[in-house]
Amino acid sequence: MSTNETTAGSEQSPDRQRHPLARGIELLTLMVDTGEDSYGVRELASLMGVSASTAHRLLGDLEKLGMVGRTRDGAYRLGLEFLRLAWATTARLPLEEAATDILGQLTERTGESSFFGVYNEQRQQMMFTHTVESPHPLRYVLPMHTWLPLHAGASGLAILAFLPDETRHEIVHGPLPALTARTRVDPGKLSDRLDEIRRDGYAISHGERIEGAISVAAPVFGLSGTIVVGDIGITIPESRFNLGTESELVRLVKDSAAALTDRIASSRVAIRPQPNKVQSNGVA
Known part of the structure; x- marks a missing residue:
């Protein structure tokens, strides 16, 4: 394995190992701080620097708890339970x-x-x-x-x-x-x-x-x-x-x-x- 590959892997490792709870809190924080009315999955994924599938999975878990909710067009916003x-x-x-x-x-x-x-x-x-x-x-x-x-x-x-x-x-x-x-x-x-x-x-x-x-x-x-x-x-x-x-x-x-x-x-x-x-x- 080259030095460059090792370095890239070590930089990505903390991201891969980040606990889902921490990522969920991070996602909510972004939604609060950026202050938009609603967000698309890809938009949130880009802000967090994660894949769309990861963002979608986090949003699904948060939606079950009422921390986020969906608009009629399928976008996500902060939930009223939050x-x-x-x-x-x-x-x-x-x-x-x-x-x-x-x-x-x-x-x-x-x-x-x-x-x-x-x-x-x-x-x-x-x-x-x-x-x-x-x-x-x-x-x-x-x-x-x-x-x-x-x-x-x-x-x-x-x-x-x-x-x-x-x-x-x-x-x-x-x-x-x-x-x-x-x-x-x-x-x-x-x-x-x-x-x-x-x-x-x-x-x-x-x-x-x-x-x-x-x-x-x-x-x-x-x-x-x-x-x-x-x-x-x-x-x-x-x-x-x-x-x-x-x-x-x-x-x-x-x-x-x-x-x-x-x-x-x-x-x-x-x-x-x-x-x-x-x-x-x-x-x-």
Whole structure:
């Protein structure tokens, strides 16, 4: 074996022996840092310096875990489970701090408990991950970190209404358990209501998830500004709800959701690296 062959082999050996977990994390890091909406298999393979088959295998494993997802044209993007985990990483993340700050302002301005909920694409469910409690002694405590259906209550409907058509149709025509006597379980009526929510940009519900609770929620979108990742809202005891303040509450909720969407979008600019630097580091 020649010296050149030995050298080439020794340079490639670490790449061949790199653990799949390390490669998976590396792939996710590239998708986060480059900040594109979606990626082709060959594009990711080129960025990582690996074969297309290796990249495809890594993507398949990550897709099973919900860390990446596919677009309608077959490209890959960061999965919503990945985003949920990012949100759940306590106050270390700037976005977590941004959400807490926005929720605090929303509760201060409305006097009501505010919440942030995230959507999981694989489960087709949502969960409350952050809340700021109302100062009023009478308030509802939301079930934190518990997967909940999307068809019941404004917190789920504000997400469901903005999902892709196929996903929305699948959920609307799937099981629709009645959580309370007010939960809408008729697919036709539910579809009509979702059309209204998309038109108005927010959802409001009266006792559909929790008896006696009124909720107002608006969608929060991810990096692209088009994929719904969760929502922001408030919950109010029915006995304290004043119909005359509804329009103002809706405005505050929609403004808060838009502010968080803007924070998410601006964060991608802040972490965008120089593309040439990624390749020059010999990432494999």
